[in-house]
Amino acid sequence: MRPDTHDYRELFLNDVPLMDARAPVEFSKGAFPGALNLPLMNDEERHQVGICYKQHGQQAAIALGNKLVSGSIKAARLQAWVQFAQTHPEGYLYCFRGGLRSQITQTWLREEAGILYPRVVGGYKAMRGFLLNNLEQTVSKAQFQVLGGMTGTGKTDVLLQLEHSLDLEGYAHHRGSSFGKHATGQPSQIDFEHRLSIAMLKKTNQGHQRFVLEDESQTIGRCSLPLSLYRGMQHWPIIWLEDSLENRITRIVRDYVQNLHAEFTQEHDPQTGFALFAAQLRQSLSRITKRLGHQRYQQLSAIMDAALQEQERSGALDGHRDWIGGLLTQYYDPMYSYQRQQKAERVIFQGDAEAVLNYLRHPA
Template identity: 90%
Template sequence: MRPDTHLYRELFLNDVPLMDARAPIEFSKGAFPGALNLPLMNDEERHQVGICYKQHGQDAAIALGNKLVSGQLKEARLQAWAQFTQDHPDGYLYCFRGGLRSLITQTWLREEAGIHYPRVVGGYKAMRGYLLNNLEQAIGSAHFQVLGGMTGTGKTDVLQQLNHSLDLEGYAHHRGSSFGKHATGQPSQIDFEHRLSIALLKKSAQGHQRFVLEDESQTIGRCSLPLSLYRGMQQWSLIWLEDSLENRITRIVRDYVQNLHAEFTVQYEPQAGFALFAEQLRQSLGRISKRLGHQRYQQLAVIMDDALLEQERSGVLDGHRAWIRGLLTEYYDPMYIYQREQKAERVIFQGDADAVLNYLRKQG
């Protein structure tokens, strides 16, 4: 029989399967990668029990919970828990604080299904606290370098070829610009923090003490960087990635047009997928219309519409190059040139992708 555990580090390093007994509303606000929500109580049941606890105390709340989760409902939940234990014999269960809900789940499994399944001591709250502490400690003690460059130079491509990189945009599921949304939504702020902390934990366990990450704003879509990390990024040394304008346009067509369209096609049937993809592109351009100025925005919007019509009719993507070129040369590039000048004293290396990769591999 496996004992209950408080070895949070091992749980995250080994991707141990986790059964989350919290209510769905709690799970949706934040969870751990790979955890499965199999609640003891649903949202309404939890709400009723919570009111009862405040008004009449713990014993009355437990009695109400047993009444609400009984009969066929209780049997269905027991079957789901039992299936999880069979599928994941090395896993653990937890609730918010490692208290009553996980204890009741554990007890019902043992007494009514004959299954001895361990739980996480301290539950979600303790595990999250561990990850946040680990994140702050790593930011304070590890060595970081920042990868910068103009839009479309392929910073993410470089990061994905390095063992000691942190892909902030990957954890946030967003490309970090007005055009950065994917076909599917972003994680919650809490889930983003968990992904980042676990990545740091695993890479540190592999022996890495130096990390490289992309130069980002304080927010990536709706996900905010930890303040200590963002402040550090304003001070750490900077590696500047360079590429030609034509290569950058080609890469942007690949990522923001071809691949984005493919994402929507996977999520929806082709016609609806294309319509949603096209609308997202138009909305992305619209979000920076004031900064572009009305006349330039209108010109780029017309070019984009023509390119989308041609893409829908023939599948040809070349028409997108014109609005992307205009957006780079007249909006993004001047902004990045200014930022590069402000950070000039922090730049310790610059070059194309091969040169930057060689440099960063030696640093790592």
């Protein structure tokens, strides 16, 4: 039998399959990429056992757990564990602290299915602690550069071409602006932190000690940046990406209209998908009504409505260029220009995508 492990680093570096024996409510609050929730107890069973433990102690709680998880319920859960173990012979199982639940799961697999399957010592709590510590250590030791630029200059496109980049918006599954929501939801805060830390761990293991990330506010949608990372972004050097207004509008039409529409139609039937896509665009614009001013909002909203109607009728996207252009020149560009002035002393390089990529790949 492979021994139980506490080598968390290797688990995450190698994307080792993980069976999570915690209750679904625990899993939904935070887990690890690729982990599969195959709980020993469901939420209600865990709740009852927890009350019993507090009132009558561990032995009574174990007895109640065995009573609740028995017969066909136990057989179905055991079968799911067996299937996981057979499909992922290199994997491990864990519970919250690597204690009773994972040990019971191990015992049932061994005694009733003849499968010796190892667990993660310390469980979820220890693995999460390792990732949070790794994140803080990396932020304190590595060098960072911040990629800035006006809206639509293609900062994410540049980052994705660099081996030493950290795609914060990708880990948060959000584009970082009022219009940044995708058709599917964001990860939990805990899952976002895990994704970020694992990315740092893998890149550091590849030898990278210098990272590039996009200039972000403290929150990306509902995900908050780790405080140490956000504080660092306020003084790290900036590389400023430039592009023409026309190119920026074209890119925004691609990302925030064409691709977003495709996301919704992939999740739903075409009619429903378009309706949800259009509703999200309108809602995104309405969120910044106060900052736009009522009159400007009404003007841009009318242009957006006309563009959506034409898109639904013919599939044409050109009408979107007008409200996007207005939003850039009247709202986003003045705001970003002001921010650029405030950070001017930190800008160490500026140029188009080709120049910026060359600089970031071969810094002086």
